[in-house]
Structure formats: structure tokens, C-alpha cells
Amino acid sequence: MTRQKADLLQGTLDMLILKAVSLGPLHGYGIIQRIRQMSDEMLQVEQGSLYPALYRSEQKGWVSSKWEVNETGRSAKFYTLTRAGRRQLEAEEASWDRLVLAVTKVRQAT
Amino acid sequence: MTRQKADLLQGTLDMLILKAVSLGPLHGYGIIQRIRQMSDEMLQVEQGSLYPALYRSEQKGWVSSKWEVNETGRSAKFYTLTRAGRRQLEAEEASWDRLVLAVTKVRQAT
DNA sequence: CCACGATGCTTTGACAAGCTAGGCATCATC
């Protein structure tokens, strides 16, 4: 079955998460919404993708988490970008740019 | 172990292969070289990635293959883009463009 | 002549990462 949906490409999710968190501490559910909004509804991250990715990011020291209370009074686990996370974000953005450039070159070739 | 290399993003290889073959029939080994050249040495497809991908592409009817002799007199399996393959290439390029646009939006968000 | 690198195809196994699909809890609203 050929896939129709605009799935994420493997490897882009971490960058999106780090970018979302770079705008300020946020909890998982909010990260999904923020990415959706930032992308004009073009990107829909699934919970089953996000939470494992957040866990990995925390293991790698790119984000830190703390249980806090959001503006509506509910408990949620807020993630904050660390210094290493910011470096990682920059590295992933540079890597992304290189790939986009390379693919562009291939597509322009005659 | 964190990976350092600029690996391909999963999902881009098919597009690159179809694009390479769209410039004229070519055998596997040549596809690798053509992609490398077209990308200014930025993309290096591994044989262990290419041949399975070619097999899948043929199964899906995007390319057809025929054993022929190349310009140096050696036998090689030449792949040709089919009509369905050309449609697939266009679809993958459109999908790629959407993703790049979406990621750009996310990155521009403040 | 023969070792080696380049050309050329194939397969195996590992692994990463995203997805589906579920489960659970709280809260507001109808």
C-alpha cells in the first residue's frame, strides 16, 4: 500500500521538537500543538512519536523536564531546552540545510 | 552512539533514484555515481541501500530493468523509468516541497 | 603473472525512528 499522507521524514522530528521548545518551556501536548500551528497545520506529530522522542531527547541532555502546573491549573511535564539542546538544534538545522541544498542540486541537474 | 555523518533522511532515496534514472537508463552502480555527481559530492548512497531500494522500485513498477552491456563491454542491469515512475517522481517531489515548506515555516516562527 | 583497485550485483543482520493502537487520568460541558 503506497502511503498517501505527508508523514514526517525520519530525522526531522527532533529538530522540530527542539525548535518548538526553544521558544519557551512547554509540555508534550503543547509541543504537538505548537508544531502544528507553526507549520500552518501542515505537520501533525503523533503522540506515539512525540513522547518517545522527548524521552530520547532528555536522555541525550537536549531538554530537561519538570512537572509543573499550566495556566489552567493542570499538572503537566514541562520541557526546557538546555544549552546542549540549543547546540544540537543548530547542528540539526545546519544538517537539514545541507540536505535540502543537496537535494535541490540533484533536482536541478539535467 | 550518536551518529555524526550526514546520512540520508529516510524517504528521500526513492526520489533521488527516480530522478537519476529520469535522465536516462542507468545501472545501479552508475546511479550511485550520478547521484554523487549531481549533488556535488554531498550525497553518497551506499550499495546496501541502493540495491534493495531498486528492487522495491521495480516491484512497485516505477522502474523496469534489463541486462545489457555498457560502453566498456561489461554486463550490467539497466533500469529505466516507467510512466508510473515518472508520476511517482512528481509526487515525491511535491511531497518533498511540502515538507521543506512546512519545516521552513516552523523554523521562521518566533 | 598477480595483486590490487575499480566496477558491478546481491544478501544478511542490525538498528533507528516513526506509526498504530491501545491504556490511563483529569476536567469542562452538555
Next chain:
DNA sequence: GATGATGCCTAGCTTGTCAAAGCATCGTGG
């Protein structure tokens, strides 16, 4: 009190790429 939104988590599947190996042919340099 049912339902949907918010919020977190996990298990298992699938896909695709990679590393590593094997095999064969050919040309070239020593």
C-alpha cells in the same frame, strides 16, 4: 454521566537505511 479535550505513557509493528560481507570481472602497475 457521557463525551470530548487535555495530558502522559507503552507495546508492537513496519519501514528504510546502513555496515559488512561475498562474489565476479576487468585493467593496470609492479
